[in-house]
Amino acid sequence: MTEKLSETILHSDLLDEPNENVKLDKIPLFVNDILSDNYEQQQTTERLVAMALHDQDCGLPISQLCLSPLVVMLKSKDEDHSQTACEGLSKLIRKSPNIQKALLKSGFIQMTTFALMEEGVPNHVQTNILVVILDLITSGADIHVMGGLLPILDKLAKEEDSQKQEITMKAQIIQTILTSKSVTVPSPSSYIQELKKKNEEQKKQIEEQKRLNEEYKKQISDLEIQIEEAKPKSGDVAFSINVPTGSYKRKDGEFTYTSTAAQYKVFPIEPVITEGIYKCEIKGNLGTGNDWFGVMKSGLVIPFESHTNTQPYAKDSIFFYAGHVYQNGKPT
Known part of the structure; x- marks a missing residue:
């Protein structure tokens, strides 16, 4: 019989047991409770997360499919939902390098940068985001893609609001680690060059699409003439x-x-x-x-x-x- 989801959360310390298989088997049930009360959706989610964690060759699209609901819930205004998503992501990050790569590849750092900068974002959301970032760093994820966080981390590290004391502390820790590892903010010139490169590529794609469209129009016109003649x-x-x-x-x-x-x-x-x-x-x-x-x-x-x-x-x-x-x- 399947273990009750509430019991799974209560016994989430089982994830710290020595037997790795036991840990991984509990994670899908934990995430399962986050996503839906629909039984079929629960079973599907459990299988996807299990694939992402158990299969060393698991492709990034599957891992991203598992992570997307958690990332969305991490930004929830409901503090309990955000906290649950934070705990789920942290455990997944610590147990699977594939999850770390998938999270970074999905644009998580860019998303969190905007969330940390945006006005009106609840304190618990910013705190939980910083927790996940810290877990990524301490779990061995590629920190050199996090350079874009430094400006907002510097701002948060100087925050004097007593209600944001935890945010300030975590921002200072992350800032110190990144600086000590020689992580720097991407230079505007290189960023502009990258944008120009992408812009040129998109222009070429648009021109190629226009050319193909003209060819298709000509083919259609020729076919219409042939049909008329026939x-x-x-x-x-x-x-x-x-x-x-x-x-x-x-x-x-x-x-x-x-x-x-x-x-x-x-x-x-x-x-x-x-x-x-x-x-x-x-x-x-x-x-x-x-x-x-x-x-x-x-x-x-x-x-x-x-x-x-x-x-x-x-x-x-x-x-x-x-x-x-x-x-x-x-x-x-």
């Missing part, structure tokens, strides 16, 4: 018949031709067809045995008296005749 078109198509003068008569106002000599004649119909399906209706005195209908290569000129089914014209023509289709001079 749509079936209906209606009559204007056409023309262009043949040299010769042994034939044409009826005025019509495409009606009458041959005046017994010879082969090719009447090419335009426009040139490149794609799609077209229907061409032809009327005439057909049935002479020499009536051929088909298509030929654009630009091909076949003079009168020459046949489309003879070379060099046959290789660029395909025609229907007497129930067969002829291509390159051969029936299919």
